[in-house]
Amino acid sequence: MERLIASMEQTIIGQPMNVRLLITALLAGGHVLLEGAPGLGKTKLVRTLAENIEGEFKRIQFTPDMMPSDISGNVVWNARTSEFDTVRGPVFAHLVLADEINRAGPKTQAALLEAMEERQVTIHGHTYPLPDPFLVVATQNPVEYEGTYPLPEAQIDRFMFKLTLDYPSEEAETAILRGHVPLSVQSPNKPVPVSTIEEIRSKRAEAAGVIAEEAVLGYIARIVRRTRELSSVRLGASPRAGIAVLSASKAWAVLEGRTYVTPDDVKLVAVPALRHRLILSPQAELEGMSGDEAVREALASVPVPR
Incomplete structure (x- = not known):
């Protein structure tokens, strides 16, 4: 990687x-x-x-x-x-x-x-x-x-x-x-690959086996549920969004060389994983609010597990 x-x-x-x-x-x-x-x-x-x-x-x-x-x-x-x-x-x-x-x-x-x-x-x-x-x-x-x-x-x-x-x-x-x-x-020769499809499949299997403790699972669930409670959001994230955050957190942990997910992994992938899934309220759109800001507001309001 x-x-x-x-x-x-x-x-x-x-x-x-x-x-x-x-x-x-x-x-x-x-x-x-x-x-x-x-x-x-x-x-x-x-x-x-x-x-x-x-x-x-x-x-x-x-x-x-x-x-x-x-x-x-x-x-x-x-x-x-x-x-x-x-x-x-x-x-x-x-x-x-x-x-x-x-x-x-x-x-x-x-x-x-x-x-x-x-x-x-x-x-x-x-x-x-x-x-x-x-x-x-x-x-x-x-x-x-x-x-x-x-x-x-x-x-x-x-x-x-x-x-x-x-x-x-x-x-x-x-x-x-x-x-x-x-x-x-430009040279007509293709660049030499640094990885293979088999290695990617192996890393995907490794990512699926990354450990996410109950505290981390609860943290993800609270973030997703919090997006549905924000006054600036008309339609919050679905359970599929939570699964996306979990899967992405595990894959990010693999890039970092770890076999477990940390709350920092969750916070890092939450914005790109949730920003497009939220439908803002008309008032929030008039005020120029973005999906990124709504996700960050949810993250700021959920206590980080220790």
């Missing part, structure tokens, strides 16, 4: 926390909603992870005219064999980048629901398992909503994390410019 993080940070400059949280979601078996302005490296972040774990990477550019079969796949008539052949869609990969997911219609967005939740795809009545591990990273542009279809709450809740990419610092941006190599002169 240390080699994987170090290798990614050589390419993805100025985003150390997002790099770690993306790897955390991979180990926890979750999916990620990635939000940021154009040009901040959202695609590069996911592609770099795929290259470093020797995983298959597919990028789907969502558009208003896209159909569900463009994601999951279809059957085509084979004149030579006089049979229908199944053509698997781009969702059959270890890492799938759903670029600008909110530009496709609800019917197409829903094609990802079965894949994200059940890790399988049904094509003309036949069910096919997806690769293991399987990670969907969907991107959204936070400043341009014209001609888009907002994701329904049921689909937003399928994402373990919502990560935001901000503009880099001056030092990081200078480092990006210093290391830039034009595409025309």
Whole structure:
């Protein structure tokens, strides 16, 4: 894990926390909603992870005219064999980048629901398992909503994390410019992976076995329940959100080299795991409050177990 993080940070400059949280979601078996302005490296972040774990990477550019079969796949008539052949869609990969997911219609967005939740795809009545591990990273542009279809709450809740990419610092941006190599002169050889799919599966099994004591479980439950009691929140986090916080905390503990979860792990992953699951009250929205602030308010009001 240390080699994987170090290798990614050589390419993805100025985003150390997002790099770690993306790897955390991979180990926890979750999916990620990635939000940021154009040009901040959202695609590069996911592609770099795929290259470093020797995983298959597919990028789907969502558009208003896209159909569900463009994601999951279809059957085509084979004149030579006089049979229908199944053509698997781009969702059959270890890492799938759903670029600008909110530009496709609800019917197409829903094609990802079965894949994200059940890790399988049904094509003309036949069910096919997806690769293991399987990670969907969907991107959204936070400043341009014209001609888009907002994701329904049921689909937003399928994402373990919502990560935001901000503009880099001056030092990081200078480092990006210093290391830039034009595409025309880049080496055609792929970078050497620092990890394998088998190692990722092993780490995922290790994360599942991380110990979370009763005090930590109660801490997570109180945080989730507290989000439902805030006056600024109209709809709080669900039990699925609590499971996401627990799974992410265990995976983060693995990155830290521990076999147990601490309250600090919970506090660290709570904001990216809950910020997109809360629906704020109209008054809170008028006052400019964000989901991050609501989660931090819940965290501040729940005593930390000792």
